[in-house]
Amino acid sequence: MTLVKFNPAKNSNSLIPGLNDVFDSVFNDTFFNDRLTTRVPAANISETEDHYHVELAAPGLKKEEFKLNLDRNVLNVAVERRIEHNDAAKNYSKREYSYNSWVRSFTLPESANAESIEASYTDGVLKIDIAKREEAKIVRRQIEIK
Incomplete structure (x- = not known):
């Protein structure tokens, strides 16, 4: 489970308050940043x-x-x-x-x-x-x- 911070004081232009915060937290994650930008x-x-x-x-x-x-x-x-x-003995749950x-x-x-x-x-x-x-x-x- 991932905890997501919400900032109610932040001005938001969306119809649902906090929706932009959810997307920001997902797309600013290092997993996505590493794949969306060329390093x-x-x-x-x-x-x-x-x-x-x-x-x-x-x-x-x-x-x-x-x-x-x-x-x-x-x-x-x-x-x-x-x-x-070549680790056949390892069972990876996540491999990035x-x-x-x-x-x-x-x-x-x-x-x-x-x-x-x-x-x-x-x-x-x-x-x-x-x-x-x-x-x-x-x-x-x-x-x-x-």
């Missing part, structure tokens, strides 16, 4: 003088589960993961997880060197380093005042 990892994108850096927070995966590919100037990061349970997949795509700027992309996965973070082309690297110099 993709959060990304940080930064730039240094000679590289672009992409970091994806993807804990609980193995590096073998990632598939990175470059199609023209679009870098695709995909994961497809199936969890196999067994499959997880997602894809993130990043369009590379023209200044990126598609031939020099490196990736590593450590401590739940996928790090992708994309080198810049020589002509795109920032040139810094001191200008002398005459």
Whole structure:
């Protein structure tokens, strides 16, 4: 049995008071939220003088589960993961997880060197380093005042 909180002070536009609260409690449950929204990892994108850096927070995966590919100037990061349970002795009354997949795509700027992309996965973070082309690297110099 699930207890549902009702807020009688809340202004409701429905004909039956409290009806919206019931639907809110059902559809805001984590079971429904996990299935109604696509979960993709959060990304940080930064730039240094000679590289672009992409970091994806993807804990609980193995590096073998990632598939990175470059199609023209679009870098695709995909994961497809199936969890196999061979527990014949267990009689599950509820089983909510067994499959997880997602894809993130990043369009590379023209200044990126598609031939020099490196990736590593450590401590739940996928790090992708994309080198810049020589002509795109920032040139810094001191200008002398005459």
